[in-house]
Amino acid sequence: MTTAVLLKQVSRHFGLIKALDNIDLEVGPGEFFAMLGPSGSGKTTCLRLIAGFEQPTSGRIEIFGEGVEGVPPYRRNVNTVFQDYALFPHMNVLENVCYPLMLKKLDKATQRREAEAALELVKLGGYGGRRPGELSGGQRQRVALARAIINKPKVLLLDEPLGALDLKLREQMQEELKALQKTLGITFIFVTHDQGEALSMADRIAVFDQGRVMQVGTPEEIYRRPQSRFVADFVGSSNVMAPAFVERIVGEKRWASLRPEAVRVSAAGGAAAALTGTVVAKSYLGSTTRLAIDLDGTRIHAAVPSGDNVPAEGARVSLEFDRDALHLMENEG
Structure with missing residues (x-):
């Protein structure tokens, strides 16, 4: 079976700092995969390597069987959703969502049709005329999601996208993200420091610490059968x-x-x-x-x-x- 994302003996060094230290990871097609760890553990660096915002010091990265070392982000079949959403404040919602298709120079009718369909998927049908500043945090996050999925990427990367939301909205968005991933059927790779998010949403979890992958497994395996003191202490309360x-x-x-x-x-x-x-x-x-x-x-x-x-x-x-x-x-x- 084809692997969606493969990292083989990947390292990323910043001078003497080993942000990632010889890690191996394999993410399957259509999998909701979480990368969990404390600040500075290497999880975000790993996501940036997959996205193409960083290049590995050593090792190999493949996306659906193709090596991507040196390939810029815009030539990879991935999209990224950031915690700060990165929406254009001078554009309305529909224009924000259309933006990736505008860069591809698609005709305006196609842009609008695809953008409206994406907004329906994230439960924002009818919000196209509003500006980002007129939306709640949860609604802005949905706009960012719609913009990310409009290009139909094979892999969607999510860098702590729920971190700015309050608890109740965060729990609601966890359910909606999981449902959206099932609807789209694409690979989600989700970075978080929140153990509850990872356990409730992911099919599998990789636990990071100090640039290394400490354990990979299903939420139940990670929670009930931790392989090390770090994993037992970090994931849940043990x-x-x-x-x-x-x-x-x-x-x-x-x-x-x-x-x-x-x-x-x-x-x-x-x-x-x-x-x-x-x-x-x-x-x-x-x-x-x-x-x-x-x-x-x-x-x-x-x-x-x-x-x-x-x-x-x-x-x-x-x-x-x-x-x-x-x-x-x-x-x-």
Whole structure:
């Protein structure tokens, strides 16, 4: 099967700084692929290499089987949506969306027809006469999307496009982006530092740190079976347990990850085989309450249903979890 985007032993150095350090990635056709990591991890540099805004120091990049090293952005069958939208304020919405077709010198009737169809796809039919300054942040983002898809690229690159939106609108746009990707059937590569965005939207996720790809997998694989301490700690909220503590529990001296929702909490003495500790902090999160529990110097977090039975700070409690919820990690990185 043809690969949509392939990076093979790709590095990008800026002087002594290794923004990307010998990475390999493979993205399939029609896949919603997320590149997730903290600031400075290399994810945006990777996106810029695919787009053609940067060139690799070494390695090979292919888009649908064709090498693109040295090929300028306008000759690659990709389009990019940026966080700041990059709309022309002096043009109305329809003119902004038409702009890529105007550069191709298509006739005005075709430009208008294609632009109106793109606006319908992003739920902005009838907004063509407005200026960007008259739109909300979410609407401006939809205009940027319409302009990006009007050329029918094989790959759409999205550089933290939801970062400027408030929480409720961001969640709404996550659903709309995923639905749009399914409708179009093209490859989306989405850069984000937000773990929730990546987990809820992507078919697969690549987790970046310090210019390296730490793990690639489905959202469930990344969340439930992290390969390293970094991935366990960065993706979601996890209890990362030291080898000495894990050895006491399961007899293997390895780092392990345990998600808070897998921990069951009861009154001390309620379960003979459970670990016993003291609640040192609690945070109300709506449907759940997050407890921080001290077990003789090791802190474990548990997410329990909110209600009348949530133990108070200072209470002694017993902890239990299923053995398969404790994920032993492959390395200590």
